[in-house]
Amino acid sequence: MLEARGLPTVVIALVLPQVEKSRPPRALMVPFMLGRPLGEPNDAPFQRRVLTQALGLLERTDGKVILEDFPDDNPSWVDRPDWVPSVALIAPGSGPPWRSAFAAELARVLPVWDRFKSRFGHTTVGLAGLAPTQWPGFVEEFIEDGLPTLPLHHTPALALRFLVDDIKALYGEAVQADGDTPSARQIDGWFWRQTVAGQMLIALRAIALASPNSALKTVGGRFFVPTPYLPT
Numbered sequence: 001m002l003e004a005r006g007l008p009t010v011v012i013a014l015v016l017p018q019v020e021k022s023r024p025p026r027a028l029m030v031p032f033m034l035g036r037p038l039g040e041p042n043d044a045p046f047q048r049r050v051l052t053q054a055l056g057l058l059e060r061t062d063g064k065v066i067l068e069d070f071p072d073d074n075p076s077w078v079d080r081p082d083w084v085p086s087v088a089l090i091a092p093g094s095g096p097p098w099r100s101a102f103a104a105e106l107a108r109v110l111p112v113w114d115r116f117k118s119r120f121g122h123t124t125v126g127l128a129g130l131a132p133t134q135w136p137g138f139v140e141e142f143i144e145d146g147l148p149t150l151p152l153h154h155t156p157a158l159a160l161r162f163l164v165d166d167i168k169a170l171y172g173e174a175v176q177a178d179g180d181t182p183s184a185r186q187i188d189g190w191f192w193r194q195t196v197a198g199q200m201l202i203a204l205r206a207i208a209l210a211s212p213n214s215a216l217k218t219v220g221g222r223f224f225v226p227t228p229y230l231p232t
Contacts, residue, residue, distance in 0.1 A: 010057045012037045012050065023065050026057040030070045032077070033184055034226075039074035042181060046074055079183050085190055086177040087112045092196040098143060098203065103136040105196040113174035124169045127162040128152065132170060138163060139200065143207060147216075157215035164204070164224050167197055192229035201225055 002009050003025055011027040013019045014034055019027045030050060032039050038047040053070060060066050087109050093101060110132060117123050129152035130138060138159075141148045147156035150163075171191050176182065192198040201224055208220020 008058045010054050012054050019067065025064065026060065026066045028054040028057060028068055028070055031073050036184065040077055040184060043074065077183055077185070079186050080180055083180070083182040083186055085175045085194075086115070086179070087171075087174050089195060092194065092199045095199075095203070096143070098196075098200045099136045099140040101196045102139065102200055106132060106136065109171060109174045112177045113170055116173045116177040119177060120173075123173060125166050125173070127169075128159065128166045130163060130166075132166075135163065135167065139204065142204065147213060155215060156213065157219045160204070160208070160216065161219040161223050164201055167201065171195060171197055188226065188229070192226070198229070202229070202231060205230075 009025060011019070011024045013024075013027045013029050014032060014037055016029060019029065028050070030037055030039075038050045040046075050070060053068070057066055057068060089105060089108060092105075113123075113125075113132075125132070129150055138148060138150075142156070142160055148159065149156055150159040153159040153162055168191065172187050175187055175190060192202075205220045205224040208216045208224065211217055211220070
């Protein structure tokens with residue numbers, strides 16, 4: 001509809017099968033992780049390169065479907081060999097009770113998260129509209145077969161989805177409170193393999209998939225845990 005009305009469009013794409021199926025008029029395929037179509041954060045020159053190449057496709061007139069590959073991976077996608085997480089945590093246990101373990105870990109993480117906010121002046125946490133100190137109790141309601149909602153999200157599926165997003169965001173921010181920024185791969189590996197919260201979200205995913213609530217089953221399967229960190 002946009003193109004038919006004379007408004008040229010371009011897509012920055014990360015999943016080739018989706019582009020092949022939807023066939024947008026112009027698409028730039030990029031080799032970055034999902035959620036980071038311009039590459040790693042805080043690398044403005046590289047992000048500008050991606051945008052410039054994508055916008056350059058608007059000048060092309062050589063086909064009904066133009067698909068171009070971005071030639072380089074992001075140079076910021078490099079593990080920092082000397083990186084030490086800003087949060088000192090106790091090794092996660094093997095399972096429930098999740099509420100007490102998550103609450104104890106969160107108590108260690110929150111002061112470090114405050115340092116992140118002071119350092120960078122912002123946070124992406126807040127989608128759920130629930131204070132972090134209330135997260136352990138809210139999660140426990142789901143684990144005990146409850147279906148709680150939130151004022152901002154009137155269905156259990158949306159409430160839990162955005163709470164999961166907030167948990168991942170808070171931990172991901174806290175771990176960057178000090179020193180140089182690690183790669184996204186290092187942050188993910190730390191969260192999913194070394195924290196109670198990561199193990200708890202894996203357990204929540206299993207609970208959601210087993211739920212008779214179809215919406216909860218859908219969001220749990222699609223949005224809680226990245227594929228590389230699913231249990232084998």
